[in-house]
Amino acid sequence: MDALTxxxxxxxxxxxxxxxxxxxxxxxxxxxxRNVFVVVVLxxxxxxxxxxxxxxYANGIHLYTLGAxxxxxxxxxHYMVPVRIVLEVDGLGVFMGxxxxxxxxxxAIYSISCMKHETGQDRFYTLxxxxxxxxxxxxxxxxxxxxxxxxxxxxISGAALAAFRTRFIDAVEGGxxxxxxxxxAALMVLLxxxxxxxxxxxxNIAAIADVMQYTALDKIAxxxxxxxxxxxxxxxxxxxxxxxxxxxxxxxxSPMIYAATLACMSTMFRVAFTxxxxxxxxxxxxxxxxxxxxxxxxxxxxxxxxxxxxKRLMAYHVISQGGYMLLGVGVGIAVLGDPQALAAYGREAxxxxxxxxxxxxxxxGLLLLxxxxxxFRLGTRNLNRMGGMGxxxxxxxxxxxxxxxxxxxxPPLNGFASKLMIYEASYQLNPMLTIIAMxxxxxTLASFTKVFQSAFTGPELPEYKEVREVPLSMKLGMGxxxxxxxxxxxxxxxxxxxxxxxxxxxxxxxxxxxxxVMGGG
Amino acid sequence: xxxxxxxxxxxxxxxILLFGLYVxxxxxxxxxGGFQGGAVFASGxxxxxxxxxxxxxEQFLKEHQLSxxxxxxxxxxxxxxxxxxxxxxxYNFLVGSPIxxxxxxxxxxxxxxxxxxxxxxMNVAVGMKVIAGLSAIVLVMALASSKQGEDx
Amino acid sequence: MSEFLANIPFLAVAALICVALYIMMSQRNLIxxxxxxxxxxxxxxxxxxxxxxxxxxxxxxxxNAPGTLMVLPVPQxxxxxxxxxxxxxxxxxxxxxxxxxRHTGETDAEKSRKVKG
Numbered sequence: 001m002d003a004l005t006x007x008x009x010x011x012x013x014x015x016x017x018x019x020x021x022x023x024x025x026x027x028x029x030x031x032x033x034r035n036v037f038v039v040v041v042l043x044x045x046x047x048x049x050x051x052x053x054x055x056x057y058a059n060g061i062h063l064y065t066l067g068a069x070x071x072x073x074x075x076x077x078h079y080m081v082p083v084r085i086v087l088e089v090d091g092l093g094v095f096m097g098x099x100x101x102x103x104x105x106x107x108a109i110y111s112i113s114c115m116k117h118e119t120g121q122d123r124f125y126t127l128x129x130x131x132x133x134x135x136x137x138x139x140x141x142x143x144x145x146x147x148x149x150x151x152x153x154x155x156i157s158g159a160a161l162a163a164f165r166t167r168f169i170d171a172v173e174g175g176x177x178x179x180x181x182x183x184x185a186a187l188m189v190l191l192x193x194x195x196x197x198x199x200x201x202x203x204n205i206a207a208i209a210d211v212m213q214y215t216a217l218d219k220i221a222x223x224x225x226x227x228x229x230x231x232x233x234x235x236x237x238x239x240x241x242x243x244x245x246x247x248x249x250x251x252x253x254s255p256m257i258y259a260a261t262l263a264c265m266s267t268m269f270r271v272a273f274t275x276x277x278x279x280x281x282x283x284x285x286x287x288x289x290x291x292x293x294x295x296x297x298x299x300x301x302x303x304x305x306x307x308x309x310x311k312r313l314m315a316y317h318v319i320s321q322g323g324y325m326l327l328g329v330g331v332g333i334a335v336l337g338d339p340q341a342l343a344a345y346g347r348e349a350x351x352x353x354x355x356x357x358x359x360x361x362x363x364x365g366l367l368l369l370x371x372x373x374x375x376f377r378l379g380t381r382n383l384n385r386m387g388g389m390g391x392x393x394x395x396x397x398x399x400x401x402x403x404x405x406x407x408x409x410x411p412p413l414n415g416f417a418s419k420l421m422i423y424e425a426s427y428q429l430n431p432m433l434t435i436i437a438m439x440x441x442x443x444t445l446a447s448f449t450k451v452f453q454s455a456f457t458g459p460e461l462p463e464y465k466e467v468r469e470v471p472l473s474m475k476l477g478m479g480x481x482x483x484x485x486x487x488x489x490x491x492x493x494x495x496x497x498x499x500x501x502x503x504x505x506x507x508x509x510x511x512x513x514x515x516x517v518m519g520g521g
Numbered sequence: 522x523x524x525x526x527x528x529x530x531x532x533x534x535x536x537i538l539l540f541g542l543y544v545x546x547x548x549x550x551x552x553x554g555g556f557q558g559g560a561v562f563a564s565g566x567x568x569x570x571x572x573x574x575x576x577x578x579e580q581f582l583k584e585h586q587l588s589x590x591x592x593x594x595x596x597x598x599x600x601x602x603x604x605x606x607x608x609x610x611x612y613n614f615l616v617g618s619p620i621x622x623x624x625x626x627x628x629x630x631x632x633x634x635x636x637x638x639x640x641x642x643m644n645v646a647v648g649m650k651v652i653a654g655l656s657a658i659v660l661v662m663a664l665a666s667s668k669q670g671e672d673x
Numbered sequence: 674m675s676e677f678l679a680n681i682p683f684l685a686v687a688a689l690i691c692v693a694l695y696i697m698m699s700q701r702n703l704i705x706x707x708x709x710x711x712x713x714x715x716x717x718x719x720x721x722x723x724x725x726x727x728x729x730x731x732x733x734x735x736x737n738a739p740g741t742l743m744v745l746p747v748p749q750x751x752x753x754x755x756x757x758x759x760x761x762x763x764x765x766x767x768x769x770x771x772x773x774x775r776h777t778g779e780t781d782a783e784k785s786r787k788v789k790g
Contacts, residue, residue, distance in 0.1 A: 010610040014599060021595035024588060067611035085611075145751055152758045156765060163769055169776040176703070176769040183710055183762050184697070187717050190755060194717065197748065198724045552732055556757050651757075658764045665771060 020129035027122035088142030091506030107252030110477025114251035155182030171248035188228035206517035233265035246315035255365030286334025293326030328353025352421030390456035408445035530572035537565035545648035549637035559651025575663035594650030689716035
C-alpha cells in the first residue's frame with residue numbers, strides 16, 4: 001500500500017496511457033471485453049486518485065520525480081535546481097484530479113450503450129483514455145514543458161472525439177475549430193516556456209517561481225499564458241469555439257471535454273497564483289479576470305436564451321457558468337497583495353470559485369448527458385420538435401431536473417452553495433459584481449425552464465410514442481454524476497472543508513509549492 | 522509515374538529504409554533517434570506510394586497491420602518505463618547490466634554502441650510507433666485522395 | 674555588428690509570428706489557415722533552437738562533456754517534441770479538412786459553414 005501511495009500520481013497518468021495503446025488489441029477479443037477493460041481501468045484510476053488524495057490531505061504536497069533514484073527527490077545530488085521531469089500534486093491538483101477521474105468514469109460508462117452502433121469504437125475508447133491522460137497530466141505536472149505536452153494530448157484527443165461522428169458535418173467543423181484554437185493556445189504556452197527558459201534556464205514551475213524577476217519578458221509570458229489558457233477554458237472574448245465543439249461531441253465525451261476545459265481553467269489559476277503570485281500586478285490581472293468573467297456570464301446566458309438546439313443551449317451555459325468561476329477566483333487574485341482583505345473574503349472567493357468548478361463538472365456534465373440522451377432516442381436536438389418526453393423517459397427527466405435546478409442555484413442544491421460563497425465574497429469587493437451575477441442566475445433559471453417545458457412536459461407527440469427510456473449503462477453514467485451532485489448538496493460543508501478549502505489554500509500558499517521542490521521554502 | 526521515377530525509387534527505397542533503421546538504432550550515440558529515423562523510413566514508404574500508387578503499396582502494407590505495430594511501439598515504450606517502477610517510473614534500470622549497460626568513459630569512444638541502458642530500446646519503440654504512424658497517415662491520405670479522384 | 678547578427682534569428686521569429694497571425698486572421702481557405710498554424714509552429718521551434726545556440730558550440734554529446742563548449746541540449750529536446758506533436762496535429766487538421774471537403778465540396782470557411790450561433 002505504501003508503494004502504491006508513493007507511485008500513485010504517475011500511475012494515475014501512466015495506466016490510462018498504457019491502456020490506451022492496449023485498447024485496440026483488447027478490442028480483438030470482443031466489444032464486451034473491451035468495454036469492461038476500459039471501465040475497469042478508469043475505475044482503477046479513480047481509486048488511485050483517491051489514494052493520492054488521502055496521502056496529500058495527510059502529508060502535504062506529493063512529489064514524484066521520473067527516472068530518479070528516489071521519486072521524492074526533486075533535485076539530484078550536486079545540483080541546485082530540478083532537472084528531471086517532476087510531478088507535483090498539491091491540494092488543487094488532486095481536487096481537479098478527483099473531478100476529472102469521476103467525470104471520465106461516468107462518461108465511459110455512459111458511452112457503452114450510446115456508442116454501441118457506431119463504427120471504430122476501439123479508436124473511440126483509445127481517444128477517451130488519452131483525454132483522461134491529458135486532463136490528469138496538466139493537473140499533476142510540475143513542469144511547464146510537460147504542461148504543453150499534456151495540453152496537446154488533451155487537444156488532439158478532444159478534437160478527434162468531438163469530430164468522431166464524421167458523418168455529421170457540424171461534428172467535423174466543431175472538432176476542427178477546437179483543434180485550431182488548442183494548437184494556437186498550446187504554441188503560445190510553448191513560446192512562454194521558451195521565454196522562461198531563455199532567462200532562467202529552468203522549466204520547473206516551482207523553480208521558476210522561486211527566481212521570478214517579473215521582467216518585461218515575464219510580462220509577455222504572463223500575457224501569453226493567460227490568453228492561451230483563457231481561450232482553452234472558453235472565457236469571453238475567445239468563447240466562440242465552445243458551442244460548436246460541445247454540441248456535436250458524441251456520447252459521454254462532452255462532459256469530459258468540459259472537464260478538460262475546467263482543467264485548463266485551473267491551470268490558469270495555477271499560473272496566476274503559483275508561478276507569478278504577488279510578483280505580478282495582482283489588482284490589474286485580478287480585475288481583468290473579473291471582467292472576463294462578467295462578460296462570459298452575460299454573453300453566455302444571453303446567447304443561451306435564444307438557442308433551440310438543446311446541447312448548444314447547454315454549451316452557452318458552459319461559457320456563462322465559467323464566468324462565475326473566473327469571478328470568484330478573480331476576486332481572490334485582485335486582493336492577493338492585501339493580507340487583510342485576503343483573510344476577510346479573498347480566501348472564501350477562491351474557494352467559492354473552485355467549489356463552483358467542482359459542482360459544475362458534475363451537474364453540467366449531467367445536463368450535457370441528458371441532452372445527448374434525448375438526441376440518442378429522438379435523433380434531434382431541436383427543442384421545438386420535442387415534447388412530452390417526461391412520460392417516456394422518466395429517469396432522464398429526473399436527472400435533467402436535478403441538473404437544471406442545481407445550475408440555476410435553487411437553494412438546497414449545491415449550485416446555490418457555491419454561488420452563495422461567490423456572492424458573499426464578491427459583494428465585499430464591489431456590490432455591482434454580485435448584482436450582475438444574481439441577474440445571470442435568474443436568466444439561467446429561465447433558460448432551463450424553457451428546455452424543461454419544451455422537452456419533457458406538454459402533450460405527447462405522436463411521432464415519439466414509441467420512444468423508450470435510455471439503456472442501463474447510460475442511466476448509470478448519468479446516475480454517477482447525479483449522485484455526486486446530490487451528495488454535495490446534502491453535505492456541502494463536509495465537502496467544502498475536506499477538499500475545497502485545501503485546494504484554495506494550495507493556490508494561496510505559493511511558498512509551500514516552491515518549498516516542496518526547492519527545499520527550505 | 523514515369524519509368525525514370527520508378528527505377529530511381531526502386532534503387533533508392535532500400536537505401537532510405539536502411540538509413541532510417543540506422544538512425545533509429547544509433548539514436549543514443551549520434552544525433553537522431555526514434556522519431557527522426559522513423560520519419561526517414563516513412564519517407565521511403567511515401568516514395569513508394571508516389572512511384573507505384575497507393576493501391577499497389579496497400580496490397581502488402583495494410584492499415585490495420587500498421588496500427589497494430591503502432592500500438593506495439595507505444596506499449597513497448599511505456600512498458601519499459603513501467604519496468605523501472607521498482608525505483609521510479611522511467612528509471613534506467615539497465616545501466617550496468619549486460620544489455621546496453623556499459624558506462625562509457627569521457628572523450629570519443631568509436632565503436633562503443635553498447636551503452637545507454639533503456640534509451641536505445643526506447644528509441645526502437647518510438648521508431649516502431651513513428652514508422653507505423655507516419656506510414657499509415659501517408660497511406661490513408663493517399664488512398665482517400667485517389668478514391669476521391671475516381672469518384673469525380 | 675555581431676550584436677545585430679546574433680539577433681537576426683529572433684527578428685526572424687517575430688516576423689514569422691506576425692506572418693502566421695496575419696494568415697490565420699485574414700485567410701478563409703481552411704488549408705491556408707492550417708498553413709498559418711504550421712508557420713506559427715515553425716516560428717516557435719526556431720525560437721527554441723535559437724535559445725539553445727552557443728557560438729562555436731558542438732553537438733551536445735555526453736562523453737564530450739568536460740571542457741568542450743556545447744549547444745544546450747534541452748531546447749533541442751523541446752523542439753523535437755514540439756515537431757513530433759506538430760506532425761500529429763497537422764495530420765489531424767488536414768484529415769478533418771478532407772472530411773469537410775467531402776461533405777461540402779468546399780475548403781472555404783465561409784461557404785462550408787453550416788453551424789450558426
